[in-house]
Amino acid sequence: MKLYWRKEKVYHWVKQCLATTGKGPFMQNPKIRNMEEFAKASGISRPTVSKYFQDPMSVRRSTRERIETALRTYDYQPNIYAMNQNRRRTNSIGIIVPNLADPFFTEIGRVVELACIDAGYSPIVRSSHGKPAQETANLEALKALKPAGILLAPFGRASDRDHVRAFAETVPMVLFDADIEEAGAAFVGTDNVQSIGLMTDYLCRTGEPPCLFEMRTPLNPNANKRRLAYLAGMERHGHEPRIVHAEGSGWSIEEFGLREGRRLLEDGAFPSRTILCSNDRLAIGLLSAAFGLGIKVGHGSDCELRIAGHDDHPFSRFTCPSLTTIAQDYGAIAELAVQQIAQVIETESMPCEREISLFDGKLVMRESA
Structure with a gap:
């Protein structure tokens, strides 16, 4: 009786495998090399399979379920790159x-x-x-x-x-x-005209009018727009604009801000105790230069310098002191x-x-x- 029960269980297991996959439990599925072979093995037309891979919801639910069952059975993954090459446009x-x-x-x-x-x-x-x-x-x-x-x-x-x-x-x-x-x-x-204008207004309203600290050869065209906006802002407030340049060219902007900022601070070359930097990366370097020279930065009565930037760089709130800046709406x-x-x-x-x-x-x- 016990042996008969085991044979019945094995029989039903084999029958279930044949019903769901068309193969016995000990037979390996053939390796599917491309979409044509997958379509043939799954019993679904090649255009329908291709349509499914472009957008699964574009085929009927019953067809979608058949394809997804076949995908589990054969463990097939389409070559997306090859599909893209055969299409006029990809997603x-x-x-x-x-x-x-x-x-x-x-x-x-x-x-x-x-x-x-x-x-x-x-x-x-x-x-x-x-x-x-x-x-x-x-x-x-x-x-x-x-x-x-x-x-x-x-x-x-x-x-x-x-x-x-x-x-x-x-x-x-x-x-x-x-x-x-x-x-x-x-x-x-x-809008750099609006943003720099906003910062210029704030700095003029709360203390000594700012000078602008920028790279002499900026990489980004936004720097030119910010300079023009600064000039317009200072004129609007009736102050003489003063621009100070950092020498250097390249992507190491914090390094230029540190090196040039230190040199200019030591030489007393900044014409104002309020410095508006063209971008936060330059301002971060300048903050480091001021710290190295023992110059206290901030808006307190005991502070010697105010520094502001533009961009709300991800590190700007972690500088010491934290950097006043303009946030862009990413x-x-x-x-x-x-x-x-x-x-x-x-x-x-x-x-x-x-x-x-x-x-x-x-x-x-x-x-x-």
Whole structure:
């Protein structure tokens, strides 16, 4: 009786395996090498299988369940790269930033990436590692993957503008953070006139009018807009604008702020005890220089210097003292940039007029000014 019961159990097990997989329990499934073999093994047409992999909800529920059962049975994974090469356009969006080693671009790149995911796209993030030539190489590498569109935070002045313009004529593109007017692509960023004006007003209202500390050869075109906004702000308040330059060129901006800031402080070359830095990275270096010289920074009566920046760099609230700055609305910039690229992708046409969308900056008052 006991032996008979065991035979019955084995019989039902084999029967169940044959019913669900079409194979006995000890038979191995053949290796599936491509989508054609998977379609044949699963008993579903090749076009339907391909449609499922592009959008599972585009096929009927019963078909979807059959495909998913076959996927579990054969443990098949499609070659997405090969699928993309056979399509006119993929669901991928390339995101290029100047340098992911810079926490500012790490953060804004992260926010843009998440916005793409929320919109149903597959983002591909690439860094240009501080090298304009790599920006061009990144565009070409992404073009080979047939992306639906590109979101580019360009170097600006150092970018190969002719190449960016030619690329934007063949692949949907939206620029963010820094603009290249010649590219013809839509731009989403911060209103530097408003943001620097806001900071200039605050510093003039609360103490000695500021001088502007900037790189002599800035990498980003935003620096030029901020200088013009500073000049306009000082004129509006009836003060003489005074600009001090840090020598050096490259991506080591904190190092330039430290080295040049120390030299200028030692020489008494800053014409004001209030210093507005063109960006937070320069301000972080200047704060370090002041600390090394024993100069107390802040807005207290016992402080010798006030220092402010722009960008709300991820490290700015951790400096000592914490840095007064302007915060950019990363979330709004990312959301609108993705909306605009999606519109171009869906309509397959560029707007008649180039769109420029600017968001106000927000004053963040901390201990340094």
